[in-house]
Amino acid sequence: MPSKLTASAARQNFSDILNRAAYGGERVVVHRGKKPVAAVVPIEDLDLIERLEDELDVKAALKALKEPGAIPWETIKKKLRL
Incomplete structure (x- = not known):
C-alpha cells in the first residue's frame, strides 16, 4: 500500500x-x-506502465486495421498532402 x-x-x-x-x-x-x-x-513502475500502454495501443491499432472500411495509407497521405 x-x-x-x-x-x-x-x-x-x-x-x-x-x-x-x-x-x-x-x-x-x-x-x-x-x-x-x-x-x-520508482522509475521501474513508470517503465512498466508505459510498456503496458504501448501494448494496449498496438492491440487497438491491430484491431482497427481489421475493421472493414479502413482507409488505405496512400489515401490518407494524399488528403494530408504528405
Missing part, C-alpha cells in the same frame, strides 16, 4: 520522497485535502 502525504508535506520532504521511491521502491501518493492528485513511484 502506498504512503500518503499532503501536498505541503510532500513539498517539505521532496528529497526524502524521491529517495524512498528510487532506492526503497516505495510508492508515495500526494493528496490535496482528501483527493489524491499525484504519485511518486
Whole structure:
C-alpha cells in the first residue's frame, strides 16, 4: 500500500520522497485535502506502465486495421498532402 502525504508535506520532504521511491521502491501518493492528485513511484513502475500502454495501443491499432472500411495509407497521405 502506498504512503500518503499532503501536498505541503510532500513539498517539505521532496528529497526524502524521491529517495524512498528510487532506492526503497516505495510508492508515495500526494493528496490535496482528501483527493489524491499525484504519485511518486520508482522509475521501474513508470517503465512498466508505459510498456503496458504501448501494448494496449498496438492491440487497438491491430484491431482497427481489421475493421472493414479502413482507409488505405496512400489515401490518407494524399488528403494530408504528405
